[in-house]
């Protein structure tokens with residue numbers, strides 16, 4: 001599939017707002033890719049398709065995961081929405097014909113993060129938080145940081161801290177992968 005065909009197929013499958021969010025993430029990811037020397041096409045495709053499994057309603061996600069042999073862990077049992085990242089990482093191949101491992105991994109990791117994230121993983125995680133349709137307290141602070149900082153690790157660490165603070169405020173579960181992501185950044189930053 002060409003990138004244009006991917007975009008048309010995605011538009012057909014997603015609700016209007018979800019599609020607009022996806023295009024916002026794709027465009028934001030390209031800007032960040034330019035700034036940080038990451039492959040712009042990969043950034044665009046990963047951003048565009050990161051939420052492709054959101055074509056399913058939340059209560060269908062567990063069944064869709066099981067159908068694909070995706071392990072449903074303790075946290076995912078209680079927060080099935082998290083499964084959309086792992087299902088999206090499969091659907092990019094199933095539906096959109098993407099077999100690039102870096103794109104697949106960035107999509108897989110976009111919600112909870114992971115230890116040892118690649119620049120592409122970081123860009124997609126962050127673009128998802130700041131794309132122009134996003135509106136929440138603190139988003140402008142992150143957008144400003146993205147413009148001012150030349151340090152992708154500083155940007156992603158701030159973003160992960162914000163995510164963890166948000167989850168704590170809601171008294172919700174913190175995924176261990178998010179803690180791994182944060183610890184790895186702290187241990188490996190100079």
Ligand SMILES: [Fe+2]
Pocket residue numbers: 050051084085110111
């Ligand atoms: Fe997502």
Ligand SMILES: [Fe+2]
Pocket residue numbers: 021025050051128
């Ligand atoms: Fe998203």
